[in-house]
Amino acid sequence: MYSIIASKPGNTSVLEKKDFQISTLKPNEVLIKNHAIGVNFIDIYFREGLYPWPQEKNLVLGSEAAGEIEAVGSEVKQFQVGDRVAYAQPNNAYATHRIINENLIVSIPESVSFDQAAAAILKGLTVKYLVTDSFKLQAHHKVLFHAAAGGVGLIAGQWISEIGCQLIGTAGSDEKCSKARVYGYNEMINYTNQNFLQEVQGLTQREGVDVVYDSVGKDTMSDSFKCLKKHGTVVSFGQSSGMYKNLQMTDLMSGSLHLTRPTLFHFYANREWLVDASALLFEMIAQQKIKLNEITEYALEEVGQAHLDIENRKTTGSVILKT
Numbered sequence: 001m002y003s004i005i006a007s008k009p010g011n012t013s014v015l016e017k018k019d020f021q022i023s024t025l026k027p028n029e030v031l032i033k034n035h036a037i038g039v040n041f042i043d044i045y046f047r048e049g050l051y052p053w054p055q056e057k058n059l060v061l062g063s064e065a066a067g068e069i070e071a072v073g074s075e076v077k078q079f080q081v082g083d084r085v086a087y088a089q090p091n092n093a094y095a096t097h098r099i100i101n102e103n104l105i106v107s108i109p110e111s112v113s114f115d116q117a118a119a120a121i122l123k124g125l126t127v128k129y130l131v132t133d134s135f136k137l138q139a140h141h142k143v144l145f146h147a148a149a150g151g152v153g154l155i156a157g158q159w160i161s162e163i164g165c166q167l168i169g170t171a172g173s174d175e176k177c178s179k180a181r182v183y184g185y186n187e188m189i190n191y192t193n194q195n196f197l198q199e200v201q202g203l204t205q206r207e208g209v210d211v212v213y214d215s216v217g218k219d220t221m222s223d224s225f226k227c228l229k230k231h232g233t234v235v236s237f238g239q240s241s242g243m244y245k246n247l248q249m250t251d252l253m254s255g256s257l258h259l260t261r262p263t264l265f266h267f268y269a270n271r272e273w274l275v276d277a278s279a280l281l282f283e284m285i286a287q288q289k290i291k292l293n294e295i296t297e298y299a300l301e302e303v304g305q306a307h308l309d310i311e312n313r314k315t316t317g318s319v320i321l322k323t
């Protein structure tokens with residue numbers, strides 16, 4: 001058994017392989033053999049120290065995975081050895097095995113593979129809270145979604161397309177724009193050679209959009225607000241380009257605008273929400289309403305390269321590690 005730790009906050013050079021022994025299970029815990037592990041920008045934020053560490057050193061990164069239960073605690077009621085499960089919880093996923101409370105995992109139906117579950121559990125549940133809980137999308141809404149060709153973006157494109165919204169996306173290359181169109185986006189903007197604010201104004205006859213989903217942060221946030229129609233909403237759920245620090249409350253006065261900064265784990269802590277949301281996500285995958293054709297695989301030991309490729313925008317769709 002081994003894990004990939006970050007010895008201290010920093011670049012990918014702080015990542016190390018470390019063997020470990022499994023500790024005794026608490027009554028409500030299960031031991032999971034990870035088969036596939038998702039890689040997300042939140043892992044990079046933790047590695048770099050942008051998010052506070054729960055310990056001083058040797059942090060096991062990783063926030064989502066799928067695998068099989070190998071052992072259960074004495075009071076576990078919902079699961080048994082051999083069950084196929086997935087989870088999305090910050091840190092401790094970059095490992096061959098993980099101990100976790102049974103209330104933080106969900107069952108995977110036979111129609112969904114370990115790779116699909118690991119590629120979608122965190123990202124798919126993120127899309128769920130974005131489109132139904134943070135801003136309840138309806139068919140008449142106009143939407144701008146940044147980073148449309150990323151793991152969250154491709155799932156979002158399909159989910160929002162099912163709702164029936166007019167959906168505009170941004171991405172960093174013509175190839176990524178073309179790929180995002182296949183996954184539900186009506187219009188795509190290549191931000192490397194197009195001004196997304198001007199393009200959105202043109203596409204909406206200068207009316208603006210009802211909501212902007214922004215996980216980019218510093219590079220986009222100012223113009224994201226300018227893309228909104230009156231009473232529009234920015235849903236900020238990440239900062240891949242860095243944290244946006246220039247917001248003043250008076251900035252919202254220009255159109256009686258709204259801003260929300262949700263995080264998945266506040267929804268995830270509600271067991272009823274988690275079970276219902278994951279069941280809906282897996283049903284959509286099984287019915288191919290959400291297709292996960294863009295999955296890039298690395299070995300667990302290659303996680304440093306996976307981080308670099310994500311940071312340098314070299315990946316499309318989801319990234320997983322195989323144990």
